[in-house]
Amino acid sequence: MSAIWYIIFPFATEFIMKMLYRLLGIWSIWSPLAMITSLTIPFLILNEKIRIVKIIYLPLVYLPIYINIIHILLFNSEISTNSFMSIFETNLQEATEFIVHFRSMKLLMMTLLFWGVGIVSFLFHDQSFCDYKIRIRIQKKYLITSFFIIYPIFCFGDHRYKYPFEKLLFAYIEYRQDFKRNIELLNKRAGFRFKNIKSLVSSGEPQTYVIVIGESVNKEHMSIYGYNLNTTPNFNAMKSELTIFQEVRSAHCHTQKALKGILCFDEDFANGDIITFFNQAGFKTFWLSNQYTSGNCDSLTAMIGSMADVKKFINKSHYRTKLSSNCDEELLKYLQEILQDEAKRKIIFLHLMGSHLPYSRRYLPNFEVFKGRSKDARSVNVAQYNNSILYTDYILKSVIDMVKKLDDDAFVLYFSDHGEDVTEAQDSPHSHVESLSTPAMFDIPFIVWYSSKYKKINKKFIDRWNVNKVYKTNDLIHSIVAISRLTSDEFSEKKSIFG
Numbered sequence: 001m002s003a004i005w006y007i008i009f010p011f012a013t014e015f016i017m018k019m020l021y022r023l024l025g026i027w028s029i030w031s032p033l034a035m036i037t038s039l040t041i042p043f044l045i046l047n048e049k050i051r052i053v054k055i056i057y058l059p060l061v062y063l064p065i066y067i068n069i070i071h072i073l074l075f076n077s078e079i080s081t082n083s084f085m086s087i088f089e090t091n092l093q094e095a096t097e098f099i100v101h102f103r104s105m106k107l108l109m110m111t112l113l114f115w116g117v118g119i120v121s122f123l124f125h126d127q128s129f130c131d132y133k134i135r136i137r138i139q140k141k142y143l144i145t146s147f148f149i150i151y152p153i154f155c156f157g158d159h160r161y162k163y164p165f166e167k168l169l170f171a172y173i174e175y176r177q178d179f180k181r182n183i184e185l186l187n188k189r190a191g192f193r194f195k196n197i198k199s200l201v202s203s204g205e206p207q208t209y210v211i212v213i214g215e216s217v218n219k220e221h222m223s224i225y226g227y228n229l230n231t232t233p234n235f236n237a238m239k240s241e242l243t244i245f246q247e248v249r250s251a252h253c254h255t256q257k258a259l260k261g262i263l264c265f266d267e268d269f270a271n272g273d274i275i276t277f278f279n280q281a282g283f284k285t286f287w288l289s290n291q292y293t294s295g296n297c298d299s300l301t302a303m304i305g306s307m308a309d310v311k312k313f314i315n316k317s318h319y320r321t322k323l324s325s326n327c328d329e330e331l332l333k334y335l336q337e338i339l340q341d342e343a344k345r346k347i348i349f350l351h352l353m354g355s356h357l358p359y360s361r362r363y364l365p366n367f368e369v370f371k372g373r374s375k376d377a378r379s380v381n382v383a384q385y386n387n388s389i390l391y392t393d394y395i396l397k398s399v400i401d402m403v404k405k406l407d408d409d410a411f412v413l414y415f416s417d418h419g420e421d422v423t424e425a426q427d428s429p430h431s432h433v434e435s436l437s438t439p440a441m442f443d444i445p446f447i448v449w450y451s452s453k454y455k456k457i458n459k460k461f462i463d464r465w466n467v468n469k470v471y472k473t474n475d476l477i478h479s480i481v482a483i484s485r486l487t488s489d490e491f492s493e494k495k496s497i498f499g
């Protein structure tokens, strides 16, 4: 009979955890403590020697709950399919950086406490801490409470609830299905062709189009968008040369989902992607990435990028060997080479690491302008984020200067995949987590620079631009096609920000 307690207690524990999380809004230190107590109660009040239960309990109950607690401490949300996406599409370098960024006494204390109490409970499991009669009474009490109160609430209260092990397993299965679907899509897409791709200009001038995809940049932290600190001095100085769109939001705040929307027609790879489009439009395509990839097929973005004529994933070479990552300016030397390429029509995608966590790793020491208050970790973190924006401003200015020198029919389009919630307020998670979805995670910059030749060739088109157009990035592929002055049966002018 007692075996059932090993099943019921984790249910009750998870339920308590969720309730505390919802009531308090934040994951307080008391919630895990309550969980640990609850998890160890079966060991304290039961002494039946059901060793098989003991063996099953550790991997199926105790470990998954520990993983979930750590996930909540790190990301302020429970483990989900997105977590597996991040785990399997993150290489060792990124994972280590993440842990370094989040290393905290809270995490360490939780680990020691959780496993300390767990191991002690396991060791003393065979010795009863209670008199037999008391034990029976406690069992009856818990049985009634569980079945008549906790279990029904759990069943009807939240359909998303899953048993801890089940939660991990289902999230993993879902992730594998996504992965398999990507591979199948790639196979199915073999031979895919867009219909009637045409260029709307016939000047014969060399075309050099550059799309810079930023990372985790919230426009509210850019002085060009009105932030009170001077985080974009270069952009401010060249403001008259820029077109700054004010109302652009990302459709998702998870990188993979956001980029799938940006790089594919109708947010679906099966309907064609941006690289295939430009390949078929007769452009020479380039993909330069400072983003992590654990293999060209492990991430949809890397898979799309790898279809470019020339691709370079610069962080891959440092995989497993180096803790510190490349700063984005490492990409500039490759860009310089590409700009000398003799192809007449070039489109270059630069995928920056931008302001990805940990912020302090995204810029060089001479960009450490904002400091934050010492002994105030949150304000230091915000300052580091601002430094990463300052650094990105420098990168973008460098890209524009390099393209400007060519005197081609050229533009540089910059936007971020999604935003980031990073303020000094206590409820700011300092991250981008889809399950939280705060406005700051979606408010992104969208800025265009174009050359004088581009302006001359496309004057009427530019005159139609409305910088206050409310726009979501799940249609952004149409905007990239439009600004490149191309059209096809798949393209919809209505879905373009420039339309």
Ligand SMILES: [Zn+2]
Pocket (backbone or CB within 6 Å): 215, 216, 254, 255, 256, 417, 418
């Ligand atoms: Zn991202």
